[in-house]
Amino acid sequence: MNIPKKIKNICCIGAGYVGGPTMAVIAQKCPEIKVTVVDINEQRIAAWNDKILDNLPIYEPGLSEVVKEARGRNLFFSTDVDKAIVEAEMVFISVNTPTKTYGVGKGMAADLKYVELCARQIAKVSTSDKIVVEKSTLPVRTAQSIKTILDAEGKDIQFKVLSNPEFLAEGTAIEDLHHADRVLIGGDQDVDGLKAIQCLVEIYAHWLTKERILTTNVWSSELSKLTANAFLAQRVSSINAISALCEHTGANVDEIANAIGADSRIGSKFLKASVGFGGSCFQKDILNLVYIARSYGLEEVADYWNQVIILNDYQKRRFAETVVNTLFNTISGKKIAVLGWAFKKDTNDTRESAAIYVADYLLNEQAELMVYDPKVKPEQIYADLDYLNTRSEEENRRLLTVVTNPYEAMDDAHAVTILTEWDEFKNYDWKKVYRGMKKPAFVFDGRNVLENELLKSIGFLTFNLGRS
Ligand SMILES: NC(=O)c1ccc[n+]([C@@H]2O[C@H](COP(=O)([O-])OP(=O)(O)OC[C@H]3O[C@@H](n4cnc5c(N)ncnc54)[C@H](O)[C@@H]3O)[C@@H](O)[C@H]2O)c1
Numbered sequence: 001m002n003i004p005k006k007i008k009n010i011c012c013i014g015a016g017y018v019g020g021p022t023m024a025v026i027a028q029k030c031p032e033i034k035v036t037v038v039d040i041n042e043q044r045i046a047a048w049n050d051k052i053l054d055n056l057p058i059y060e061p062g063l064s065e066v067v068k069e070a071r072g073r074n075l076f077f078s079t080d081v082d083k084a085i086v087e088a089e090m091v092f093i094s095v096n097t098p099t100k101t102y103g104v105g106k107g108m109a110a111d112l113k114y115v116e117l118c119a120r121q122i123a124k125v126s127t128s129d130k131i132v133v134e135k136s137t138l139p140v141r142t143a144q145s146i147k148t149i150l151d152a153e154g155k156d157i158q159f160k161v162l163s164n165p166e167f168l169a170e171g172t173a174i175e176d177l178h179h180a181d182r183v184l185i186g187g188d189q190d191v192d193g194l195k196a197i198q199c200l201v202e203i204y205a206h207w208l209t210k211e212r213i214l215t216t217n218v219w220s221s222e223l224s225k226l227t228a229n230a231f232l233a234q235r236v237s238s239i240n241a242i243s244a245l246c247e248h249t250g251a252n253v254d255e256i257a258n259a260i261g262a263d264s265r266i267g268s269k270f271l272k273a274s275v276g277f278g279g280s281c282f283q284k285d286i287l288n289l290v291y292i293a294r295s296y297g298l299e300e301v302a303d304y305w306n307q308v309i310i311l312n313d314y315q316k317r318r319f320a321e322t323v324v325n326t327l328f329n330t331i332s333g334k335k336i337a338v339l340g341w342a343f344k345k346d347t348n349d350t351r352e353s354a355a356i357y358v359a360d361y362l363l364n365e366q367a368e369l370m371v372y373d374p375k376v377k378p379e380q381i382y383a384d385l386d387y388l389n390t391r392s393e394e395e396n397r398r399l400l401t402v403v404t405n406p407y408e409a410m411d412d413a414h415a416v417t418i419l420t421e422w423d424e425f426k427n428y429d430w431k432k433v434y435r436g437m438k439k440p441a442f443v444f445d446g447r448n449v450l451e452n453e454l455l456k457s458i459g460f461l462t463f464n465l466g467r468s
């Protein structure tokens with residue numbers, strides 16, 4: 001196989017939350033490499049090419065500066081997928097791999113149809129040898145299927161498949177890419193496989209030390225990604241389970257997190273109790289892990305990881321139930337402010353956000369919701385609710401109003417719920433909010449971000465996760 005010493009031309013299929021920022025940083029750090037990010041979504045590509053950097057399709061701190069530096073120099077966004085594949089020596093597949101919504105594995109397995117389409121397209125249009133890199137999160141042993149599809153065209157060209165899962169978190173994507181704890185590259189352990197691995201190592205070595213670039217066999221790399229997310233999500237479910245116990249015992253979950261996190265074997269990160277984890281990855285990847293374990297007959301393993309999801313669903317439901325119970329068992333016709341719709345702060349992404357499920361529960365109880373989020377657009381909020389199919393689109397719009405001013409959301413409300421930990425919430429004039437609200441004025445802090453003592457001194461009745 002013809003493997004170049006140095007890669008000069010990269011194509012990335014998929015200009016989403018991963019493909020966009022990852023390739024922007026590669027282009028920024030490797031000015032001698034031409035990087036073309038392609039997507040079938042014309043609107044998305046147009047937004048990536050928009051002269052006004054505020055219009056990029058993704059909000060990530062620091063992203064616009066990186067794009068500004070590299071775009072038009074060696075970073076390009078295009079809808080011409082075939083051309084970019086043909087020209088590239090290395091093709092990243094960074095398309096979505098959602099949970100299947102149909103057929104065998106429905107609701108559990110990863111839907112690999114987009115990945116398969118990419119592999120077929122690469123096989124069809126390629127005219128030279130290529131290194132194909134799995135950037136999407138994939139079930140263990142997918143590289144084998146991709147290789148089979150790539151080779152099936154029977155052309156006289158060769159492909160090597162690498163696994164290079166992405167570990168960036170949204171909201172800190174650029175920081176995570178610039179200062180990655182580690183980069184993981186899995187590949188075949190034969191001569192060409194090791195050469196291909198080296199090509200990718202050299203790219204990341206432009207800005208990361210070699211100790212941070214880990215290389216493994218393909219299957220370890222694929223399975224490490226699912227495992228990392230499962231461990232992270234498990235920590236959140238673990239602390240959330242303890243938060244429920246705290247509320248009955250007088251213990252304080254933040255104090256517990258602090259106390260156990262001081263043990264260097266446990267570590268202090270990812271121990272923040274919350275209304276439940278969201279995001280496009282944790283639930284999808286654990287469901288996928290559970291599905292894979294069951295497919296090998298490993299029922300105990302599957303049940304173990306499935307419990308992380310069960311606990312997360314419980315936490316979202318428990319929070320919503322607390323709101324109803326505290327507001328004297330009825331919220332019908334009551335105005336409730338929802339602050340935060342994104343699944344975490346500093347992102348406009350709402351996929352699997354806890355806010356969607358809490359809002360749905362409150363709407364079922366006929367509450368009138370006033371939603372404010374600093375970055376999420378109204379049409380996204382309605383689309384998230386409509387997707388659940390719980391009630392008609394008209395009903396969702398009648399019961400839920402999206403506002404651009406947080407004070408408007410809280411004015412005359414019976415209660416305020418905090419569902420995302422946006423920093424700006426801490427700095428509101430809570431005395432003014434109190435004056436405008438119905439009494440008793442309740443605050444349900446699903447992220448434990450507000451100053452509880454201050455709120456109480458103003459006159460609010462407060463509920464904090466994990467405090468009695
Ligand atoms: N979002 C994250 O923070 C994150 C982090 C690490 C890993 N991942 C994984 O990375 C992958 C991508 O996630 P994402 O959040 O960027 O998804 P996304 O939905 O934001 O982007 C995927 C893009 O791929 C495009 N696409 C799909 N099929 C295509 C095709 N055949 N040709 C061209 N374009 C095509 C879609 O139009 C879309 O724009 C997933 O497997 C995900 O699990 C995501």
Ligand SMILES: O=c1ccn([C@@H]2O[C@H](COP(=O)(O)OP(=O)(O)O[C@H]3O[C@H](CO)[C@@H](O)[C@H](O)[C@H]3O)[C@@H](O)[C@H]2O)c(=O)[nH]1
Pocket residue numbers: 137166167168169170171229232236269270271272273274275276277278279280281282343344345
């Ligand atoms: O102590 C914590 C930490 C996180 N969360 C919640 O957990 C969810 C996920 O947060 P985070 O992991 O920070 O964001 P993601 O962008 O989903 O990133 C995760 O998923 C990505 C996609 O696979 C991986 O690349 C990242 O490494 C992994 O952190 C969010 O709802 C957070 O609010 C908590 O409730 N408590």
